[in-house]
Amino acid sequence: MDESCYWNKKTFAIVTGASRGIGRTLAEKISQQIGPDSVLLLISRDEKDLDSLQKAIETDRPSVRVHVGVTDLSNCDESALNGVVSSALAGESAESFAHALCVHNAGSLGDATKRCTDLLSVNSCVQYFQLNLASVVVLNAIFLRRFTSPVVQQRKTVVNMSSLCGVEPFSSLSLYCTGKAGRDMFFKVLAKEEPDVRVLNYAPGPVETNMRVQLLHQSWTEEIKSGGLGLTTEMTCDRLMAILARDSYASGAHVDYYDP
Amino acid sequence: MDESCYWNKKTFAIVTGASRGIGRTLAEKISQQIGPDSVLLLISRDEKDLDSLQKAIETDRPSVRVHVGVTDLSNCDESALNGVVSSALAGESAESFAHALCVHNAGSLGDATKRCTDLLSVNSCVQYFQLNLASVVVLNAIFLRRFTSPVVQQRKTVVNMSSLCGVEPFSSLSLYCTGKAGRDMFFKVLAKEEPDVRVLNYAPGPVETNMRVQLLHQSWTEEIKSGGLGLTTEMTCDRLMAILARDSYASGAHVDYYDP
Numbered sequence: 001m002d003e004s005c006y007w008n009k010k011t012f013a014i015v016t017g018a019s020r021g022i023g024r025t026l027a028e029k030i031s032q033q034i035g036p037d038s039v040l041l042l043i044s045r046d047e048k049d050l051d052s053l054q055k056a057i058e059t060d061r062p063s064v065r066v067h068v069g070v071t072d073l074s075n076c077d078e079s080a081l082n083g084v085v086s087s088a089l090a091g092e093s094a095e096s097f098a099h100a101l102c103v104h105n106a107g108s109l110g111d112a113t114k115r116c117t118d119l120l121s122v123n124s125c126v127q128y129f130q131l132n133l134a135s136v137v138v139l140n141a142i143f144l145r146r147f148t149s150p151v152v153q154q155r156k157t158v159v160n161m162s163s164l165c166g167v168e169p170f171s172s173l174s175l176y177c178t179g180k181a182g183r184d185m186f187f188k189v190l191a192k193e194e195p196d197v198r199v200l201n202y203a204p205g206p207v208e209t210n211m212r213v214q215l216l217h218q219s220w221t222e223e224i225k226s227g228g229l230g231l232t233t234e235m236t237c238d239r240l241m242a243i244l245a246r247d248s249y250a251s252g253a254h255v256d257y258y259d260p
Numbered sequence: 261m262d263e264s265c266y267w268n269k270k271t272f273a274i275v276t277g278a279s280r281g282i283g284r285t286l287a288e289k290i291s292q293q294i295g296p297d298s299v300l301l302l303i304s305r306d307e308k309d310l311d312s313l314q315k316a317i318e319t320d321r322p323s324v325r326v327h328v329g330v331t332d333l334s335n336c337d338e339s340a341l342n343g344v345v346s347s348a349l350a351g352e353s354a355e356s357f358a359h360a361l362c363v364h365n366a367g368s369l370g371d372a373t374k375r376c377t378d379l380l381s382v383n384s385c386v387q388y389f390q391l392n393l394a395s396v397v398v399l400n401a402i403f404l405r406r407f408t409s410p411v412v413q414q415r416k417t418v419v420n421m422s423s424l425c426g427v428e429p430f431s432s433l434s435l436y437c438t439g440k441a442g443r444d445m446f447f448k449v450l451a452k453e454e455p456d457v458r459v460l461n462y463a464p465g466p467v468e469t470n471m472r473v474q475l476l477h478q479s480w481t482e483e484i485k486s487g488g489l490g491l492t493t494e495m496t497c498d499r500l501m502a503i504l505a506r507d508s509y510a511s512g513a514h515v516d517y518y519d520p
Contacts, residue, residue, distance in 0.1 A: 119398060121398065126394045133442075185442075186376070186438040189433065
């Protein structure tokens with residue numbers, strides 16, 4: 001397709017984990033590319049950081065309406081998620097959007113000081129999978145159910161922020177690897193079930209974020225410590241935006257920053 | 261190695277989901293192969309079925325002590341799991357066992373009538389991942405921590421009952437695929453972290469169990485409906501017992517019933 005066709009449309013876009021790191025940069029990039037009258041829903045626990053991002057985007061792109069959804073994805077139910085999406089739509093018809101995009105970016109590393117044999121709390125594991133799997137599954141269903149018009153042709157895109165850890169095991173990252181492998185598989189099933197939704201599992205590479213600082217600080221393994229300098233959030237978000245615009249990936253595929 | 265060497269030792273063995281299906285048959289097979297004075301801990305919610313299995317095994321192999329651990333793995337904490345393992349050891353020293361084996365067989369299919377876009381309850385998803393991931397992670401840690409003697413050389417084996425669904429997406433089975441992919445990855449990380457533990461992800465093939473009846477009844481997809489006749493639990497458990505005895509798999513590998 002013509003790459004300029006992908007973005008410049010009236011879009012309803014969700015980015016989770018938008019307050020910082022990759023999510024924040026990606027929200028900014030998306031806001032610069034989507035068409036006038038688009039709505040951008042930013043989800044995170046961190047109200048202060050979301051508010052500052054909202055102000056920055058609204059100054060930069062006054063034609064895009066930014067909605068802040070302060071939500072703790074490790075501890076919320078479906079009615080809270082439903083409420084956030086409804087508030088962002090603010091009575092606008094879902095059919096008025098030419099493109100619906102959801103980026104599942106929120107996630108946590110887990111405690112990288114711990115080995116598998118140190119994971120002794122059921123509740124901690126349950127919380128981990130609530131944030132990194134369950135809330136993703138349910139927000140995704142809520143999102144897609146809003147955009148099922150039988151009369152209007154809408155582009156629908158779902159992006160899962162994946163990781164090399166979703167396809168390769170790394171010592172000290174058992175919960176992270178488990179969650180990412182599970183998420184990748186969930187979105188592969190989604191791609192099979194919903195052929196009219198474009199689904200991308202994107203592995204952003206080693207990006208210089210707070211999560212990477214935590215990882216380098218906590219992990220005991222040389223494999224991880226010796227990772228060298230990471231990418232900037234700019235670099236990986238530019239790559240992701242280009243992959244989406246080119247629109248040539250197989251739906252459900254795992255695509256890495258470093259893939260040719 | 262000499263295949264006869266693997267089994268006939270004083271073993272502490274756990275089988276979860278032992279009350280029926282693959283777990284029940286596997287518990288019987290293990291009880292026939294382990295050495296005198298072994299302990300076999302059977303875990304399931306279903307007390308009645310566990311009791312009948314215990315009686316059957318104790319009649320068949322009086323030299324094996326069978327302990328029943330009635331536990332709901334979808335709703336228990338680490339102290340319950342710890343208690344069950346302690347009760348099974350019954351004051352015996354962990355160092356007295358030549359082999360420690362844990363088979364993570366328990367699991368649930370999820371609701372195969374549901375598409376990804378029907379998964380609208382956070383609590384249902386959390387429960388699913390508690391049974392199929394969190395309880396597995398914690399029981400595994402509790403088990404391995406019991407067998408860390410610095411003085412006695414003990415064989416340690418962990419088996420994860422995996423599935424083709426852990427490596428390939430199937431419509432109508434999003435939670436099942438997600439959980440199995442996550443479990444496979446968790447045990448790959450375990451294999452990396454603990455080189456002295458033998459870790460096997462075993463995909464048992466399409467076995468004629470209650471889970472398969474549920475699947476054929478619920479799923480809407482032709483791919484699954486057209487699966488044809490399944491294997492017996494005997495067939496897949498014999499295969500697993502042989503793979504363990506041969507002991508030639510790479511630790512952490514995913515091995516399927518149909519692999520050559």
